[in-house]
Amino acid sequence: MTTPCGTPNGIHPPSADVLVVGGGLAGLYLARRMAATHSGSILVVEAGPDAGHGHLRWEHDREKADRIWLDPASDPYFRRPYHPTATGFDGISGLRGRLGGRALYWGGVALPIEPWALADGSWPAEVVADLTMPRNGEPPLYDSVVADLEKWAGGPLCAGRGFELGGRRFTEVPRAVLAEEGSPRWRAWSPLEDLHDPARPGAVSVRCDLQVVAVVTGPDGTARGVLVEHDGERTVIGAGRVVLAAGTVENSRLVLQALPPDGATGTASLPGLVDKLAQGFVTAFAPAAVPEQLRPFAEAGGLFMAPGPAGSRSNLFLRVYTNDHGLTVVDCYLMGEQTRDPSGRVWCEPGPELPWPTFAAGHVGEADRRLAGDQRRELRRMHQLLGGQANTTAAPLVFEDGFGSADLAGRITAGDSMQVPGQPVTYSFPLGWEQHEAGTLPLGGAVVDERAQVRAVPGLYVCGPATFPRTGAANPALTVLALAARLAGELTGARR
Numbered sequence: 001m002t003t004p005c006g007t008p009n010g011i012h013p014p015s016a017d018v019l020v021v022g023g024g025l026a027g028l029y030l031a032r033r034m035a036a037t038h039s040g041s042i043l044v045v046e047a048g049p050d051a052g053h054g055h056l057r058w059e060h061d062r063e064k065a066d067r068i069w070l071d072p073a074s075d076p077y078f079r080r081p082y083h084p085t086a087t088g089f090d091g092i093s094g095l096r097g098r099l100g101g102r103a104l105y106w107g108g109v110a111l112p113i114e115p116w117a118l119a120d121g122s123w124p125a126e127v128v129a130d131l132t133m134p135r136n137g138e139p140p141l142y143d144s145v146v147a148d149l150e151k152w153a154g155g156p157l158c159a160g161r162g163f164e165l166g167g168r169r170f171t172e173v174p175r176a177v178l179a180e181e182g183s184p185r186w187r188a189w190s191p192l193e194d195l196h197d198p199a200r201p202g203a204v205s206v207r208c209d210l211q212v213v214a215v216v217t218g219p220d221g222t223a224r225g226v227l228v229e230h231d232g233e234r235t236v237i238g239a240g241r242v243v244l245a246a247g248t249v250e251n252s253r254l255v256l257q258a259l260p261p262d263g264a265t266g267t268a269s270l271p272g273l274v275d276k277l278a279q280g281f282v283t284a285f286a287p288a289a290v291p292e293q294l295r296p297f298a299e300a301g302g303l304f305m306a307p308g309p310a311g312s313r314s315n316l317f318l319r320v321y322t323n324d325h326g327l328t329v330v331d332c333y334l335m336g337e338q339t340r341d342p343s344g345r346v347w348c349e350p351g352p353e354l355p356w357p358t359f360a361a362g363h364v365g366e367a368d369r370r371l372a373g374d375q376r377r378e379l380r381r382m383h384q385l386l387g388g389q390a391n392t393t394a395a396p397l398v399f400e401d402g403f404g405s406a407d408l409a410g411r412i413t414a415g416d417s418m419q420v421p422g423q424p425v426t427y428s429f430p431l432g433w434e435q436h437e438a439g440t441l442p443l444g445g446a447v448v449d450e451r452a453q454v455r456a457v458p459g460l461y462v463c464g465p466a467t468f469p470r471t472g473a474a475n476p477a478l479t480v481l482a483l484a485a486r487l488a489g490e491l492t493g494a495r496r
Contacts, residue, residue, distance in 0.1 A: 016043035016205070018491055019226060019239035021212045021254065023048075024101025025477060026464040026484045027245030028191035031204045033488035042204045045228060045237070047211045047246070048077055048097035055187035056105045062184060062416070069105065070409035081358065082249045082346070088275065088362035088404065088431025095247055099208055100192045102435065108175040108188030109303075109475040110149060110157055111315075112142045112482075117337065117472030124444035124469075130486050131479070141482040148481075149176040152189050161302060163293040166385040170304040170318060214354045215242055215258040215460055223258070223459035227354070241459045241491060245484075248273070248437040248466040252346035253358045255441060258457050269347035270440040270447070272340040273360060274471060277314075277368055279375055279428035280333025281383060281397055282411070284418040290328045291389035294320050298328040308473070312374045313337040315473045316382070321415075329415035332382050334375040337473050338431070339367040340439050362431030364403050372403050372428070383424060397426055404430030436476050438465035443483075445469065452487050463487050 017040030020027045031042050056065050072078040072092055080094035096102050118128045132140050139147070149157060157174035164170070176189035210228040216236055218224045225238040244251040252270045285291070290298050297304075301321040308314030314336030323329050338344075343363035348356035364372075376399055383397050405411050411427035441448045441462050447455060452467060454460040463484050465476045 015225065015238035016041045017240045018042050018243065019237060019241070020044045020243045020245055020463075021226060022046065022101070022244070022246035022250070022464075023099045023206060023208070024245065024247070025103040025106070025191065026480050027243070028100070028103070029481050030243060030245060030463055030484040030488050032191055033485050034492050035204050038492040040240075043237070043239070044204060044206045045210045045212055045226065046099050046206065046208045048079075048099060048101075048208060050099040050206075050208045051077060053100060053190070053192040054104070055190065058180070058185055058187035066409075066413055066416075070413070081355075082253070083357065083359045084361075084432070085359050086343075086361035087364055088433070089273075089360040089437070091408070091430060091433055093430075093432030093435060093437070095250070099206065100190055101247075103188075103190035103192065106188055106477055107475075108177040108477075110146060110174045110176050110478045111305075111474040113468075113470070113472035113474050113479050114315075117313075117470045120470070122442075122469040124450040126450055127443055127483075127486070131482055141485050142478065144485060145478060145481045146174075149189055152176065152193060153178060161297070162304065163296075165291075165293050165306075165318075165389070166382065168306040168316070170306045170316075173303045173305045173317070175303065212246065212254065215244075215254055215457070217258060217457060217460075221260060221457060223454075223457050241461065243461045243463055243487065243491070245463040248440055248464065249346050249358065249360050251462055251464060251466045252440045253348055253355060255447065255454055255457075255460070255462065256346075256348045257354065257356055258454065258460060259447075260456055268350045268356070269345055271342040271345045272439040272442065273344040273346055273362065273437060274338040274340055274439045275362065275431045276429070276434040276436045276471070276473075277336040277338050277371055277375070277403070278333060278434050279372065279379070279399075279403075279426070280317075280331060280412075281379055281424045281426045282329065282331045282415040282418075283383070283386070283424040284323070284327040284329050284415060284421050285386075285390055285392070286327060286421045289390040289392050289421065291330075291386050293389065294318075294328070294330065298322055308334055308336065309374060309378050312378065313371060313473055314375055314378075316378065323416050323418060325417075325419045327418055327421060329418060330386060331412075331415060332379065332386070333427075334378060335434070335473055335475070336371050336375060337471050338371075339365060340470070341365045344431075344439075346440050360432070360437075364431065369403070379426075387422075392422055395423055397424055399426050399428070403428050404433075408433060436465065436471070438468045438471050438476060441466040442469035443467045451490055452483070461487060461491070
């Protein structure tokens with residue numbers, strides 16, 4: 001499928017039919033899908049190095065993997081090419097600047113956006129239909145992506161395990177993961193899995209260590225390529241079409257720089273930046289006191305999900321495992337949809353030098369505070385339910401004021417070191433720390449049309465969660481992949 005990736009050393013294609021900015025989940029999957037039917041040249045440009053294709057949880061033990069995830073200083077590939085301001089988007093919020101990007105860090109969760117988030121008119125009807133409905137004898141895009149993941153996994157993405165608790169049906173979360181037998185190590189699927197598979201049709205070139213400074217446009221305003229930098233030297237790579245798949249904040253910067261002065265936004269700012277609202281608690285049980293419903297999963301572990309309370313825009317998760325001290329740890333959390341708001345935004349300070357300084361600000365509005373309150377009420381209910389099932393009396397849940405734990409890393413890993421049952425630890429993710437940032441370039445909005453093309457810059461497309469009009473409560477990866485497949489069909493003329 002590809003030519004080997006490496007530092008350019010002044011050698012890279014002078015032009016490409018389609019140039020993809022970003023060698024992460026969206027960009028590489030888009031290139032893979034295009035290569036199956038496209039005869040033209042496809043070039044993926046990645047700012048970071050090719051540092052190996054192994055997943056974080058496969059290459060390192062749990063303690064080191066957690067440290068790399070939660071302590072950016074320990075990850076040589078972590079970078080933040082923007083300035084965090086106001087609420088959130090600091091700490092662990094940033095990019096994993098290497099070929100594969102966050103695809104080498106994610107947990108493999110493959111959930112579609114909930115029907116309630118797709119059906120309210122925020123998403124263009126044709127996009128919803130492509131995601132969820134068969135067309136011309138082909139399956140919905142969600143199903144098409146799941147089929148790819150199941151082929152890699154060698155079977156269904158979950159075993160169908162589940163249980164009833166507190167009037168809710170918990171089902172196993174579908175995850176594109178493979179575990180090492182007899183070991184806690186596992187890996188999630190990534191588009192790097194068959195990067196160099198000679199059996200795949202088509203050709204994709206990948207070039208690393210090339211920072212994309214700006215999109216290059218012609219006199220007619222059409223995208224003509226990108227300006228890249230390597231070791232302080234800049235050059236232009238021409239392209240018939242350019243796809244931005246570099247992450248929400250970087251995509252926003254590149255679009256803002258490319259828009260004409262009187263472009264669709266009228267300013268160097270893009271509103272609607274959101275993350276997930278996630279909070280939970282960790283507690284532990286002695287083996288004899290594990291709630292009956294969870295006992296079958298205590299040793300093997302598992303991740304289960306039920307819909308959150310009505311109107312909460314959240315999903316409720318239970319993760320169960322046994323720690324090194326022989327206690328069964330339960331991590332119970334809710335992940336919910338943050339409401340898009342003009343105060344959450346990405347903006348640039350325009351000037352003669354490129355790239356423009358870029359800033360990101362989150363905003364916890366009144367609707368978000370209500371959702372956080374709903375989540376905490378449900379967490380308290382679940383905590384009482386678990387204690388009741390175990391016939392134990394546990395310390396009550398105590399949440400901090402506001403939203404976002406300053407010591408998040410210690411709180412969410414507290415279960416690993418618990419030696420005494422019944423002492424719960426609560427946590428909440430500051431904005432940006434879930435690393436599910438989205439919403440600044442929504443499909444069908446003022447800047448990007450239903451086909452994912454920037455309205456004011458023909459030939460420039462956007463791929464990734466920046467294009468989500470609503471995020472729902474679900475993890476974004478499955479939708480990122482499905483929209484990448486949709487755009488691949490658009491660019492190759494094979495769209496259903």
